[in-house]
Amino acid sequence: MSLSSLRYVIKETALSLRRNAWMSLASVSTVAISLIILGFALTLVYNTNQLASNIESNIEISAFILRPPQTTEQVQQIQAQIEQMQGVKSVTLLSKEQALAQFQSGLNSDLMQNLGGNNPLPDKLTVKATDAGQVKDLAEKIGKISGVDTVRYGQGIVDKIIQFTHWMRWIGLTLIGLLAVASIVLISITIRLTVFARRKEVQIMKFVGATDWFIRWPFLLEGMVLGLCGAILASTVVVYSYTGLVSYLHNNLTFIPVIDSRQFMLNLTLLMLAAGALIGSVGSMVSLRKFLKV
Amino acid sequence: MFIQLTNVSKTYPNGVRALIDASLRINKGEFVFLVGASGAGKSTIIKLLFREERASRGQVMINGKNLNRLREGRVPYLRRNTGIIFQDFKLLPTKSVHDNVAFALQVVGTSSREIREKVPAVLSLVGLEKKAEFLPTQLSGGEQQRVCIARAVVNNPSLVLADEPTGNLDPDTSWDIMNLLLDINKRGTTIVMASHARDIVDSLRKRVVAMERGRILRDEEKGGYGSES
Ligand SMILES: Nc1ncnc2c1ncn2[C@@H]1O[C@H](COP(=O)(O)OP(=O)(O)O)[C@@H](O)[C@H]1O
Ligand SMILES: [Mg+2]
Numbered sequence: 001m002s003l004s005s006l007r008y009v010i011k012e013t014a015l016s017l018r019r020n021a022w023m024s025l026a027s028v029s030t031v032a033i034s035l036i037i038l039g040f041a042l043t044l045v046y047n048t049n050q051l052a053s054n055i056e057s058n059i060e061i062s063a064f065i066l067r068p069p070q071t072t073e074q075v076q077q078i079q080a081q082i083e084q085m086q087g088v089k090s091v092t093l094l095s096k097e098q099a100l101a102q103f104q105s106g107l108n109s110d111l112m113q114n115l116g117g118n119n120p121l122p123d124k125l126t127v128k129a130t131d132a133g134q135v136k137d138l139a140e141k142i143g144k145i146s147g148v149d150t151v152r153y154g155q156g157i158v159d160k161i162i163q164f165t166h167w168m169r170w171i172g173l174t175l176i177g178l179l180a181v182a183s184i185v186l187i188s189i190t191i192r193l194t195v196f197a198r199r200k201e202v203q204i205m206k207f208v209g210a211t212d213w214f215i216r217w218p219f220l221l222e223g224m225v226l227g228l229c230g231a232i233l234a235s236t237v238v239v240y241s242y243t244g245l246v247s248y249l250h251n252n253l254t255f256i257p258v259i260d261s262r263q264f265m266l267n268l269t270l271l272m273l274a275a276g277a278l279i280g281s282v283g284s285m286v287s288l289r290k291f292l293k294v
Numbered sequence: 295m296f297i298q299l300t301n302v303s304k305t306y307p308n309g310v311r312a313l314i315d316a317s318l319r320i321n322k323g324e325f326v327f328l329v330g331a332s333g334a335g336k337s338t339i340i341k342l343l344f345r346e347e348r349a350s351r352g353q354v355m356i357n358g359k360n361l362n363r364l365r366e367g368r369v370p371y372l373r374r375n376t377g378i379i380f381q382d383f384k385l386l387p388t389k390s391v392h393d394n395v396a397f398a399l400q401v402v403g404t405s406s407r408e409i410r411e412k413v414p415a416v417l418s419l420v421g422l423e424k425k426a427e428f429l430p431t432q433l434s435g436g437e438q439q440r441v442c443i444a445r446a447v448v449n450n451p452s453l454v455l456a457d458e459p460t461g462n463l464d465p466d467t468s469w470d471i472m473n474l475l476l477d478i479n480k481r482g483t484t485i486v487m488a489s490h491a492r493d494i495v496d497s498l499r500k501r502v503v504a505m506e507r508g509r510i511l512r513d514e515e516k517g518g519y520g521s522e523s
Contacts, residue, residue: 003405003406004399004400004404004405004406004409005400005401005403008400008401200384200386201386201397203384204384204386204397204398205401206370206373207344207373207378207384208373208374208378208397208398208401208402208445208449209370209371209372209373209374209375209376209401209402209449210370210401210402211367211370212366212367212370214401214402214403215401
């Protein structure tokens with residue numbers, strides 16, 4: 001493309017954006033709204049994912065063993081047996097004596113006297129799994145070992161969080177999908193207006209031998225500019241409000257572990273810009289296929 | 295051989311048979327009138343020659359290329375070698391005379407330097423060098439047609455198609471336009487012109503292809519508009 005043609009393409013794009021100011025505004029706002037939702041949905045999904053994996057990585061199985069009937073040697077055997085199971089990262093033993101010592105330090109000794117020197121506490125094996133997904137199976141297997149009295153693990157919370165992210169993902173995707181379609185439709189209407197306003201030029205271009213792509217470029221560019229404007233608006237809103245939220249949480253609700261990284265924000269912005277440009281060009285193409293018979 | 299139509303028929307999607315079994319040969323550098331009543335099929339021949347329409351049957355050849363088989367992507371390049379002139383001029387009302395002509399060069403990727411050279415040259419060829427900055431609405435019909443001609447020939451095409459170029463003009467102005475087209479023809483450009491203008495066709499004694507209801511009735515060197523010649 002020569003410099004004079006490039007200048008032509010840019011000039012025409014700017015002109016028709018101004019000519020269709022209201023439609024352009026409507027398209028830009030719709031793109032912005034759908035991308036804002038996309039941005040927030042993504043931050044939410046990523047954050048809940050991180051929360052889930054945080055909890056998952058802390059998840060432990062507690063296996064309690066009563067002595068008697070088991071002996072100290074048998075408890076050690078059980079520990080060795082669990083250590084050999086697949087998917088087990090570590091097994092630590094808290095013996096009934098240690099447990100009692102811990103227990104006592106928190107209470108007055110009178111109470112201990114009343115127990116008549118008996119130690120009612122079980123031995124406790126704390127098992128960490130290599131993979132959170134295996135915790136349930138592992139817990140069941142450990143429960144079947146003879147001598148193991150009770151098994152406890154926090155599967156319920158993780159399941160709920162995973163379910164929540166799952167739903168979030170679907171609701172988010174559906175909403176984004178619907179809004180993306182709406183944006184594409186609005187952009188294609190805007191481009192259609194441009195095609196209509198410029199039908200005479202298009203006809204002459206065809207007669208003097210402009211290639212189809214040369215004719216399409218200004219329209220495509222217009223759609224992409226609309227999409228990108230929406231994306232810039234949306235990423236500004238999302239980045240500012242998210243960083244605001246993050247600093248609020250850091251100061252007030254420190255126990256909520258939110259993602260706070262420049263890289264995450266940068267990726268999110270790039271993704272939104274790409275999505276905006278894509279929505280814009282798809283919108284133009286839809287319109288060009290229908291209304292620009294070249 | 296430059297242009298050759300061999301047993302060409304054209305049926306439009308609505309079923310109108312605009313051209314029936316037409317055969318025609320036009321050599322390089324010829325000036326050919328297509329004459330006939332409204333609806334005879336003159337415009338259809340012109341549309342076939344720059345691939346606005348495709349033949350339903352038969353062959354349309356230009357410079358050895360079969361236009362029926364020409365790939366869509368090659369059509370623009372065919373048109374860059376074909377100038378086209380309309381009865382209603384088809385100028386862009388918001389662009390100056392200069393810019394209307396420059397537009398035809400810009401959209402085929404001509405460099406700014408070439409545009410700066412070619413546009414004034416072609417405007418002086420059509421006698422509009424003094425009105426380069428006028429808008430089409432500030433020009434007479436004849437002047438507007440000159441702009442249309444300038445736009446058609448600025449790329450130095452070897453073929454110019456003119457569909458009733460004098461149809462909207464008074465007799466004197468029509469003759470000015472005819473003289474311009476004859477000048478362009480003298481420089482070696484083939485011209486195919488559809489026309490209703492009986493006196494022009496009769497007095498020029500160029501080749502005449504007479505049509506009626508989609509058929510070619512008559513094809514004469516140095517012919518006239520009517521059949522008696
Ligand atoms: N695009 C079209 N669709 C359907 N019919 C058409 C179309 N163009 C021309 N025709 C018909 O084809 C016939 C020949 O038209 P045309 O070639 O324009 O004739 P002329 O230029 O000699 O007046 C006419 O009956 C006209 O109505
Ligand atoms: Mg006609």
